[in-house]
Every structure is written in structure tokens, then in C-alpha cells.
Amino acid sequence: EAGVVQSPRYKIIEKKQPVAFWCNPISGHNTLYWYLQNLGQGPELLIRYENEEAVDDSQLPKDRFSAERLKGVDSTLKIQPAELGDSAVYLCASSYSGPRETQYFGPGTRLLVL
Amino acid sequence: GEDVEQSLFLSVREGDSSVINCTYTDSSSTYLYWYKQEPGAGLQLLTYIFSNMDMKQDQRLTVLLNKKDKHLSLRIADTQTGDSAIYFCAESLKEGYSTLTFGKGTMLLVSP
Numbered sequence: 001e002a003g004v005v006q007s008p009r010y011k012i013i014e015k016k017q018p019v020a021f022w023c024n025p026i027s028g029h030n031t032l033y034w035y036l037q038n039l040g041q042g043p044e045l046l047i048r049y050e051n052e053e054a055v056d057d058s059q060l061p062k063d064r065f066s067a068e069r070l071k072g073v074d075s076t077l078k079i080q081p082a083e084l085g086d087s088a089v090y091l092c093a094s095s096y097s098g099p100r101e102t103q104y105f106g107p108g109t110r111l112l113v114l
Numbered sequence: 115g116e117d118v119e120q121s122l123f124l125s126v127r128e129g130d131s132s133v134i135n136c137t138y139t140d141s142s143s144t145y146l147y148w149y150k151q152e153p154g155a156g157l158q159l160l161t162y163i164f165s166n167m168d169m170k171q172d173q174r175l176t177v178l179l180n181k182k183d184k185h186l187s188l189r190i191a192d193t194q195t196g197d198s199a200i201y202f203c204a205e206s207l208k209e210g211y212s213t214l215t216f217g218k219g220t221m222l223l224v225s226p
Contacts, residue, residue: 004156042118042202042216043157056213091156103214105149105156 002026004106006092012112018080021109025073025094032069033103034077035091043091049075050097082113118217120203125223132190134220136203139184145206146179147214148188152199160188160201190222198224 005024013019025032030051035043046065048056051072060067064083069075079086089108095101117139126132138146144165149157163170163177163186170177176189190197200219207215 040218042204042218043214044216045213048213093157102159102162104159107154107156 004092004094004104006090006106006109008109009107010110010112012114013082014114015084016081018078019082019111020079021077021090021092021111023075023077023092023094023106025075025092026104028096029094029104030072030097031095031101032075033093033095034067034075035093035105037089037091037108039088046077079111082111084113087111087113118203118205118215120201120217120220122218123221123223125225126193128193128195128224128226130193132193132197132222132224134188134190134201134203134222136186136188136217137184138186138203138205140205140207140215141181141184142207146177146186147202147204147206148175148177149202149204149216150199151202151219157202193222193224195224195226198222 007022032049034046036046037043047060047067049069052069065079067077089110091108092106093103095103120136145162147162148160150160151157161172161175161177163179174191178187200221202219203217204214
């Protein structure tokens, strides 16, 4: 079974530029998560989707971050414009729907903003 | 508050047992998890324990939960160099949701 796929794996951009990350969850997983992992920290939830609906986006900085999951499968996370402090690892995870379902993580996208 | 705390670093010799500790503050936690992250990789679920359990064993891994002290530990028996990684403790807080709150991670270094 294929795991959670993310691309690109690495991205280097200059500040004020836009950037987008893509995630393909495990087949059959209705729930999709985007996490932010700063250096030396654990992951922090940015947004959670149930199918195509964003059910928890309370930690998403909506002034510059946006996300979509139009058909309830793949998802894109965008930052526009990027700031130096956005340099981090962006992790995507997926799970079956329902409480306490195990989350499976992708390898992450490492973003460096110069 | 919702805080998960871990010691930052542990060094052991190959063949020894490793014990990684975690404390959490929210008594309403339902599940507690241990994830492993190798360099440049995502998080891999190792094991989890439901909050009404005291212990869970899975091959070389033993999880102990002390609900009174809100203390969770992960014991790795016969630690191997391939176990070198960062280990994250996480708690699932909200009934009906699967939102996880992670600690900062413990870096385990296994020397030959």
C-alpha cells in the first residue's frame, strides 16, 4: 500500500514569493491533516479536512496561508507571500474518518525562505 | 493547558535498554502515542496506548502509563543503532476528534 505522498520534498524561495505544497493521502483515507514542524519542535496542526470540508483551521494563519481539498482526495497548501519565519517542514498526514483513528504521515516538504 | 513535555536527548549503547519519558497535562487525554522520526523523514507510528490501560507491550517496545502522575514512558529493549532517531510523544485530546498534540521530541543516539 502506498503511503502519503508529498511534493516537492525540498523548496528554496526568496521572501515575498508564493509557494505551494501538494499532498496525496493514502487511498480510502477521508481525513487529511497539514502540520507545521519547526526545527527542534514537534508538529503543530495547521488544518484538518474531513473529505473536502475544512473542519479545524483554527491554527492556520489565514492572512498568508490557504489550503484546499477540492475533490476530497489531494490537497494543496499555499503560502503567499512567504516570510523568513515560514522556513520549516510541512507535513501531511491522513487517516480514516472517526475519532482516534491512526494518522499516517508523509515525508514532508522542507521549505527554506531566504 | 495542553502541554506535552519530553527530555531532549538520550544516549545509550547498542544492546542496552532505552527509556524515553513523557509527561502530559490534560487528564482528558484519550489515546497517547509514540512516533519515530528518522532524519529527513516523516513520522512513523510506533505504538499507542488507550488511557484506561497501564501497560502495552509490542515486541521490543513497552509502553507504561501512570495516569495519576500523567507520565508515559517508552522502553526499547535491546536497542539497536537503527533505533537512533527522534521520538515524539503525542496525546489525543478531544473526544470525537483525532487532533494530536506533540511534545518536542527526544533524540535517541545509539552507539555501537
